[in-house]
Amino acid sequence: MTTSAAPSTSKATPKPSPVYAKTELDVWTLMNQVAASVGAVNLGQGYMSFPPKEFIKHAAQEALNENTHNQYAPPRGRPGLLGQLATRFTGRFGRPIDANKEVSVHAGANEALLSVFTAFLEHGKDQEVILMEPAFDQYTPNVIMAGGKPVYVPLRVTSDKDPRENVISSDDWKLDLAEFEAAITEKTRIVVLNTPHNPVGKVFSREELTQIGAIAEKHNLLIVADEVYEHLTYGVEHVSIATLPGMWERTVTVGSAGKLFGVTGWRVGWAVGPEKFISATLSAHTRIVFTSNTPLQEGVASAFRQAPEHDFFEVQRSEYETRRNRLMQVFDDIGLPYVVPNGAYYLLVNAAKLKIPRDFEFPDFIVERGENFKLVYFFIKYFGVSGIPPTEFYSEPHKELANDYVRFAFCKTDEGLEEAAVCLQKIKKYLKETSD
Known part of the structure; x- marks a missing residue:
């Protein structure tokens, strides 16, 4: 048995x-x-280890006290903030920006980036995204989550000085254009451009942006411009690549109230670009988080309105x-x-x-x-x-x-x-x- x-x-x-x-x-x-x-x-x-300016804190406090600011915001964003962003980018880009078509509000710049990647990458197709290293550590997981494949091209130090012994400039960190273009394949869909750059502090020059843009146009790539530090430059000009000839038509620009106003915990960001790009990005955003924080959107809108009087x-x-x-x-x-x-x-x-x-x-x-x-x-x-x-x-x-x-x-x-x-x-x- x-x-x-x-x-x-x-x-x-x-x-x-x-x-x-x-x-x-x-x-x-x-x-x-x-x-x-x-x-x-x-x-x-x-x-930031210091508090925001008083008018910024007060803007959020006032928004929280308003009863109509405690429920869902429209997925695209609160009209007041959309209007402020459209006004700001109309001035920056030198072209009229439609608040109801060419702007979307997000739960921080990171979610805006994820939404753009999700909107433009298809799972199962190994579509590639060029990342310039050093690259903010959220780019890679965001690309992978969206079904893409990161491809890395490093900035390289080109100074005659030995950086182990001498102070060098962030301008000395250069993108090798031949190396950059060689990394592009028939599967490449997006190039991420971070300027001003974290962590190097490099502010890409107009000439560099023109060269990058020409390669992107040649290979029909979307440019995702991470410009969260656009207000912090020291003695140099910040140029948005979307302002260069032919670049608006292939660029989504991402920004952040956390960096702009020193309120990283508010988690309010945005994306700006052509209607067809923002429409797709908004569709992804709606599925990822649906909508962003209502009272703090209003707080950011108020901070924008008050910023000029405080210089x-x-x-x-x-x-x-x-x-x-x-x-x-x-x-x-x-x-x-x-x-x-x-x-x-x-x-x-x-x-x-x-x-x-x-x-x-x-x-x-x-x-x-x-x-x-x-x-x-x-x-x-x-x-x-x-x-x-x-x-x-x-x-x-x-x-x-x-x-x-x-x-x-x-x-x-x-x-x-x-x-x-x-x-x-x-x-x-x-x-x-x-x-x-």
Whole structure:
């Protein structure tokens, strides 16, 4: 007589997609946790450590007090904000922008980007998106979520100076046009253009944009222009590629109230472009989040209306340039070179001259992320100042281009920057050891 095997006590359980099953912490959470564990000055994540201007806060408070602002907004956006955006971009682009056809409001610029990708990419067809590295780390997952395939082309330093020893300009980071065009295939659909650039601080020149636009036109590509830092440039002109001849017809421009008004938690962004592009983007947006925050849309609309009487954007630019110059001065004094940013609010510091003590121990969760994470971790633990490892903005084949760098954000209080300056003085003795 045979006996049957005992029934298994284990039960099959549903499994998530491999894309989202990874438990690896995102770089922002990881570095914020390390910084908090030692009370480090946080110059890592690009959020403001100072409050918005009073008129901006008051605009949101007034909106919350209005009973009609507490229910769903139209998916395209509240009429007041759409009107303000149409007025702003009519002036910027030198062409009339239709608030009801050529603008859509989103749950932050990131959702606007996802909506554009979703609208223009088809699942199962391996359609490609060109990303210029270093590329903001949300681009890649957004492209993949939309069914696309990221293709990476790095900006390369072209300076005659050695960036490990000398201060260089963000202008020295160049897109190799031949390399860029060689990456385009019959499956390429989109090129993402970030200017002013995070984290380099590069502001693409009119000549560079014209060359990129000509290649996009030749291959019939959509340009997704991420211009969330368009108001923060220092002594150079920000040019929207959509303003160049023939480029409006193939460009969607994305922006952010979080960056524009210093309210990253409000999560209000927008997309601007030809009606057929915005209509498709709006359709995707409606399926992703349906609509965006009603009272804060009204708050942003009010902030736009009031900004001119406060000279807001001029004052803000001056304040940020002062912060930028202060942080550059800190590293001048220490003796570490950096990339002078012409835009945005990040400073890439080249720490190749820094010698980490041989007996310094790194936890496994840092070691497994590579040399650049070890460098940033050392800054946090030894010097008490947090940054972000820019290798996180690169694909695997190009990570080595960023191994020597640390990204610091200067959208911080004067007190925070001064505290960082004191902490970073400790670097000097480790540079002397390097030169021995």
